[in-house]
Amino acid sequence: MRLEVVVIPVRDVDRAKQFYEGLGWRLDADLPVEDGYRVVQLTPPGSGCSIIFGEGVSGAAPGSVEGLQLAVYDIDDARATLVEGGADVSEVFHDATGIFHHAGSDGRVTGPADGHADYGSFLSFADPDGNGWIVQEIKTRLPGR
Structure with missing residues (x-):
């Protein structure tokens, strides 16, 4: 088994996307699937694991992930x-x-x-x-x- 993706909760999807892209993370996908459901995936340089955030992908409070x-x-x-x-x-x-x-x-x-x-x-x-x-x-x- 490999850890492939970690979902992180964000309030503003576009702001988060801009932040992580600004760090040099690769944009793998930005999929506005339907109203209220959008999936954005980015990968840190050299990483085999990505992050996903968006609309309708996490029930956790924005900013609640640490570590x-x-x-x-x-x-x-x-x-x-x-x-x-x-x-x-x-x-x-x-x-x-x-x-x-x-x-x-x-x-x-x-x-x-x-x-x-x-x-x-x-x-x-x-x-x-x-x-x-x-x-x-x-x-x-x-x-x-």
């Missing part, structure tokens, strides 16, 4: 790209535990993990509705991944 996670090779380059694309991006941080990251901003320590240790450096941003994204730096994956 969506992207993996990148270079967190500093990723941050610069996101800022250039118009996202309000946090500074790079690592968690006080050195493991994953706490929910919200608890446990955040400014700056990358020591030596940019794999899986240890993060940044965060949200789309215009508040759906929350975490970006994690991974240069060398653990065996079997």
Whole structure:
């Protein structure tokens, strides 16, 4: 099994589409199927998983998704790209535990993990509705991944 699509709830479909395209995400589909039903699919660069949002595709409250996670090779380059694309991006941080990251901003320590240790450096941003994204730096994956 592979995770192919994550549905995210948005209030304004065109605003969300413009935001994600501005980040350089590929527009795969924009299908106005019928009145009240529109499906927009975009894929982050290099990802095998896409996001879908639109009208009539989610019953969740707009902006209610958090912890969506992207993996990148270079967190500093990723941050610069996101800022250039118009996202309000946090500074790079690592968690006080050195493991994953706490929910919200608890446990955040400014700056990358020591030596940019794999899986240890993060940044965060949200789309215009508040759906929350975490970006994690991974240069060398653990065996079997």
